[in-house]
Amino acid sequence: MNEIPSRYNPKETEDKWYSFWESKNLFAGKVDRAKKPFSIVIPPPNVTGILHMGHALNNTIQDILIRYHRMKGFETLWMPGTDHAGIATQNVVEKAIAKEGLKRQDLGREKFIERVWQWRQQYGSTIIRQLKKLGASCDWKRERFTMDEEYSKAVLEVFVKLYEKGLIYQGSYIINWCPRCQTALSDEEAPHRDVEGKLYYIQYPLKSADSRQLSAESCIVVATTRPETMLGDTAVAVNPKDKRYKHLIGKTLILPLVNREIKIIGDAIVDMKFGTGAVKVTPAHDPNDYAMGKKHHLEFINLMYPDGRLNENAGEYKDMDRFEAREVILEDLQEKGLLEKTEPHALSAGHCYRCHTIIEPYLSKQWFVKMKPLAKPAIEAVKKGKIKFYPKRWTKVYLNWIENIQDWCISRQIWWGHRIPVYYCKKCQEPIVSKIKPEKCPDCSGTDIYQDEDVLDTWFSSWLWPFATFYWPQETEDLKYFYPTSALVTAPEIIFFWVARMIMAGFEFRKEIPFKDVYIHGTVRDIEGKKMSKSLGNIIDPLEIINEYGCDALRFSLISITAQGQDVYLSKERFEQGRNFANKIWNASRFILTNLERENTKTDLCVFFKEKDLSLVNRWILSRFYSVLKEVEQNLEKFKFNEAANLLYSFFWHEFCDWYLELIKPEIKDQETQVVMFKVLEKFLRAMHPFMPFITEEIWQLLQGKTDSESIMVAPWPHIQEQIIDKKSEKKVAGLFETITTIRNMRSELEIPLHEDIEVKIYLNNKVKTAFMQSMQGHIIHLAKLSKLDFEQTYSHGQGQFVLVLKDMHIAVSLKNFDIAQYKAKINQRIEKNKSDIKAKEAMLKNKSFVERAPAEIVENERQKLQELKDSLKKLEGVRDGIN
């Protein structure tokens, strides 16, 4: 019959149209002062990344925004790129060279970095290729990488600027140290996780006491979760108000195992209620103790090597791993009778966000950014609504974090990253901050100069992404045109790492917001609510879904089940809905195309409106389309993608296909119908395109010669024709459908098979409505599959008729096998239901306060409904009485 297959095959279309778009350069964003810009910078995936469902959701949303605005006539730019992901990438490459039996130290810094670049050359574009599979309409020619030469310039510029402003400083503090990655981490990179720990009670003897005979008076018991750190204790602290210990402040204790003398100090920070009320103080391995150490001028004893083994300060425990040492120390204490008791104790500890190793609070010299001054405008901007979060609740999370912001540790002891632009003179050790290596020391003119070994936190480059991608600090035309960007789409866990910092950087370096709207989508989880992760083995691979169901199916299903900002629970079956919908679009289009006369595709709708009014059915479908389109737009503007997608879905499937196409089948060759069905399809495809780019393009191209644009992606978004929205017609047609549904329902209830002819008579005592129903006679016969449909003004009981009441109508079906008992039962059932409905309504309307206080229209509405119910009841009772 035709050459279009009955099943949509995504494999034949997706790559074809993606290359087509790329070859026509349709993704490119250019400065065009005549148009408004709409720009998004992609959250740059890690260069080591492999596409997962989180990416799929994140990028589908961005692509919808971009494609929608492009069609809306904005000059759009979606800036793509990848992040060098310092620690993650270094770990990956270290693993790779480990297969050759090599450590990075074996290669040396320079050679290792070379290997990383090689690795990037080979595998770094994987994620980009995968994003293309998703249909992402990024301007790929602009692809950026946070380690690019130009980008690095921006990073150095920022470091030097902040340093000169006094916002970057170096100092020795307790930081989060990952003993596995052997680097410092920021607070955000060391999230707290619950750990099942124990609280150990250890006796510290007073110096004055007889060590052979310990009693409650001769020692202080401290409680600790980390007994191994006792080797570095330099005091025991108690609350000065604590009556139990007050008198002991200033006395000396003998630190067990080490036999070092330590003082008892008083400090109000000590919680009298926790443990024993006495706390061991280890200033080099605990942030609280560090503060106390500073305050009370205690000694700082660093116990560990960077890899987490104990160092020479640990005496006989030297070279043991910290957790191994814990066990040995506990045994030794036990042996000496100093371990009073052990209690289970839940606590939370920082974990490295890259390798999940428990963080060691570690005293070391690092570089920091003073955050409070940077935070100020970033707080203001959000409070004043210059930047909006969607959903709104994230505003509070953001503000809570940024109002309590801590200084940012930005130095990392790894090799892969932007090297810190600080140089030292070997002679005088003065740090020199400079974008390029200075030839001599400005202080002592020494020429033996070396660079700081550390690199910068990856996020110290990512936070510049919205403007550094436009070659800032150059004032490029692109930067001036596309910045601030329009929207940012990302996941909640990135708010602190990236979103907040971009806002701060935006103000500090551009004196402006970096984006207006921040859309935070949910986390993709498996059907049990677990986060998808490789280690859990619960991953649904988007590429596999694309392969099996098609990209449009993936995109549509993901979007339709993602309510704004809610987490997404996924199972593979979910994608069947998207696939089925694509197939539905495909087949409806196939049907229309095979019936469409070419000359009718060029006719303008106005012609029909001018000459005569369109038929009701045609008016109705146009009105419905524009009503839905309007809602779709409203939801897109509010970032309610699922609502928008589902509106289009149910319009197309249930209104356009189930009703409209079925209604017009008998008159499909009429010119008016041809034009209308073509227009609705063609406009629907455009509205659908941002969600399902490939199938819409494929069909668009099948319409070739019938449409104006070379690609649907640059066709204009359909303009809402307000004057075509006709709620009266919509209501009328709804009445028609209700009638048809009621007849179908009767057929089904009476178990009359579809192939059996039935005769229906409608009794209706309303001239206008009868005229309308009569004009719809053909449609009713066709869709309810009747052999005959008659109208009569007044109801009278006829033999062998099964009669139901729908509003002001009696609908009578003539039956061959009439079961009077069954009929009576059905009528009585309806009467009972009707009566109870009336009762409820009457009660409502008898309630004085309802009638007095509810808005008049609501009351009026209820009155009308009551009247309708009463009328129906009367009719039903009449029908029942007629039977006897």
Next chain:
RNA sequence: GGGCGAUUAGCUCAGUUGGUUAGAGCGCUACACUCACAUUGUAGAGGUCAUAGGUUCAAGUCCUAUAUCGCCCACCA
């Protein structure tokens, strides 16, 4: 310790400023392939909207507790 989210049909979830008979997808039941589509169509069954109070003429929706699950934050020794 603080904060956030969730609790609605067998399952997974929508539900806008409070206002008809609380919706969808999947699953289930019955029927239907000469018909664009069986990745389909028609009809149907299925809900004390977590619990307890409260506000209101009116609550799935607003308020207060409680329970369960999940997430985030915090210098919990």
